[in-house]
Amino acid sequence: MDKKKTQSKKELILKAAEEVFMANGYEATKTTQIAERAGVTHAMLHYYFQTKENIFRKIYEDKINMLKDPIVALVENKEMELPQRIDTIIETHFEFLKANPTLPHFVISEMNNNPHLIETMKENIGEVMGESYKKLQNEIDEYVAQGIINPITALDLLLDIVSLNVSAFVMLPIIKSVVSDKDEQNAILEQRKKEIKETINRRIIKTENKA
Amino acid sequence: MDKKKTQSKKELILKAAEEVFMANGYEATKTTQIAERAGVTHAMLHYYFQTKENIFRKIYEDKINMLKDPIVALVENKEMELPQRIDTIIETHFEFLKANPTLPHFVISEMNNNPHLIETMKENIGEVMGESYKKLQNEIDEYVAQGIINPITALDLLLDIVSLNVSAFVMLPIIKSVVSDKDEQNAILEQRKKEIKETINRRIIKTENKA
DNA sequence: GCAATGTCTAACAAGTTTGTTAAACAAAAT
DNA sequence: ATTTTGTTTAACAAACTTGTTAGACATTGC
Numbered sequence: 514m515d516k517k518k519t520q521s522k523k524e525l526i527l528k529a530a531e532e533v534f535m536a537n538g539y540e541a542t543k544t545t546q547i548a549e550r551a552g553v554t555h556a557m558l559h560y561y562f563q564t565k566e567n568i569f570r571k572i573y574e575d576k577i578n579m580l581k582d583p584i585v586a587l588v589e590n591k592e593m594e595l596p597q598r599i600d601t602i603i604e605t606h607f608e609f610l611k612a613n614p615t616l617p618h619f620v621i622s623e624m625n626n627n628p629h630l631i632e633t634m635k636e637n638i639g640e641v642m643g644e645s646y647k648k649l650q651n652e653i654d655e656y657v658a659q660g661i662i663n664p665i666t667a668l669d670l671l672l673d674i675v676s677l678n679v680s681a682f683v684m685l686p687i688i689k690s691v692v693s694d695k696d697e698q699n700a701i702l703e704q705r706k707k708e709i710k711e712t713i714n715r716r717i718i719k720t721e722n723k724a
Numbered sequence: 725m726d727k728k729k730t731q732s733k734k735e736l737i738l739k740a741a742e743e744v745f746m747a748n749g750y751e752a753t754k755t756t757q758i759a760e761r762a763g764v765t766h767a768m769l770h771y772y773f774q775t776k777e778n779i780f781r782k783i784y785e786d787k788i789n790m791l792k793d794p795i796v797a798l799v800e801n802k803e804m805e806l807p808q809r810i811d812t813i814i815e816t817h818f819e820f821l822k823a824n825p826t827l828p829h830f831v832i833s834e835m836n837n838n839p840h841l842i843e844t845m846k847e848n849i850g851e852v853m854g855e856s857y858k859k860l861q862n863e864i865d866e867y868v869a870q871g872i873i874n875p876i877t878a879l880d881l882l883l884d885i886v887s888l889n890v891s892a893f894v895m896l897p898i899i900k901s902v903v904s905d906k907d908e909q910n911a912i913l914e915q916r917k918k919e920i921k922e923t924i925n926r927r928i929i930k931t932e933n934k935a
Numbered sequence: 936g937c938a939a940t941g942t943c944t945a946a947c948a949a950g951t952t953t954g955t956t957a958a959a960c961a962a963a964a965t
Numbered sequence: 966a967t968t969t970t971g972t973t974t975a976a977c978a979a980a981c982t983t984g985t986t987a988g989a990c991a992t993t994g995c
Binding site: 537538539540541618621622624625626628631632634635663665669672673675676677679680681683684686687690704705708711712713715716720 | 748749751752829832833835836837839842843845846874876880883884886887888890891892894895897898901915916919922923924926927931
């Protein structure tokens with residue numbers, strides 16, 4: 514058998530499935546639609562994946578895993594001082610979202626509709642998150658003790674950053690409907706990024722240490 | 725004909741539709757499911773609303789209109805000073821979301837899946853928002869000129885508040901899966917509210933004016 | 936009372952959607 | 966070569982979904 518052709522068929526289906534699932538979500542996606550886009554008969558994706566649910570889980574788990582890396586990057590890279598590193602985290606996370614703008618809505622949406630998918634997420638990235646979280650909290654506490662930053666829990670800080678960043682992209686469809694120009698849309702996003710950094714910076718940096 | 729019974733049938737359908745649509749979204753909701761929950765044959769909701777789309781729009785427009793009031797409240801009530809009023813806005817908006825925790829995800833989700841629904845939103849609350857926005861920007865500018873608060877666009881301020889508040893509830897399903905105790909969940913929400921107020925306060929208040 | 940109108944049900948219909956299966960076709964293994 | 970295994974298609978089927986319709990039943994106005 515021709516391995517390349519086989520792989521490419523399965524991959525074609527996965528790629529098509531990813532596109533359609535990401536754009537429309539689980540319920541609105543029809544297996545025939547995926548097959549059409551992949552250029553195969555819909556029996557093919559039952560041959561490879563048996564059920565619609567199976568294809569979906571493959572995609573979903575891939576996407577969930579994508580969330581892990583930017584978060585792990587948060588605690589490594591101890592070269593920079595914490596405040597500047599947090600700035601970099603916002604930058605990295607924001608750019609990651611820019612490269613995957615439909616990811617947040619997709620994940621949130623599916624977690625809301627299928628609460629058991631939250632378990633999938635916890636299984637996949639739970640321990641890693643837990644570790645990173647503890648390390649970050651310890652670091653924060655040190656900086657607080659030194660009087661450099663304001664007290665804050667690592668959870669609140671992470672939620673602040675993620676909330677602000679993610680929302681910028683979740684609300685993108687609204688922005689797009691108001692301004693159609695691509696450059697202008699990008700300018701708005703850049704402005705948001707700047708504002709988010711400013712907001713987080715003011716939240717953590719002690720006022721006495723600011724210019 | 726018995727008006728009360730008629731109203732109650734139609735209302736039963738609308739109530740059931742609201743529950744199911746809010747919980748599952750447009751695509752995942754089946755008309756038979758709505759009929760079942762309302763305790764009527766599914767022909768009934770075609771009799772009253774003709775199509776699934778029609779029932780949905782009724783629900784959707786109602787929900788969109790609910791968003792308007794808390795925002796309008798932002799500019800009225802000139803008794804308080806701006807900074808304290810912003811604090812109240814966060815409080816009001818947060819409590820509104822607490823009373824309607826599934827609303828944000830529902831609206832965002834449907835706007836993402838059906839971009840034309842954004843038009844519906846703009847038609848319903850567009851002008852009101854525009855007016856409130858201008859008034860707020862003028863007020864901010866005054867306070868900035870007096871050296872009381874840091875420069876910020878009204879859009880950024882609103883987006884910061886809405887992003888942080890909404891995210892707290894959009895991510896609620898995750899919190900619920902981690903902590904099952906209701907009181908504990910509430911404590912987490914209260915902590916988030918406090919943190920959001922703190923974050924926004926530090927963002928806008930000039931450092932010189934702070935204790 | 937009875938005609939007109941509104942409400943409701945059961946049955947049906949057309950289309951879609953997920954999934955199966957038999958059989959054709961291709962490749963690999965012996 | 967031929968058996969075995971893997972891939973692909975076309976046709977089918979069962980279930981579900983949205984929507985219709987004919988007629989029963991109730992209510993109202995006259």
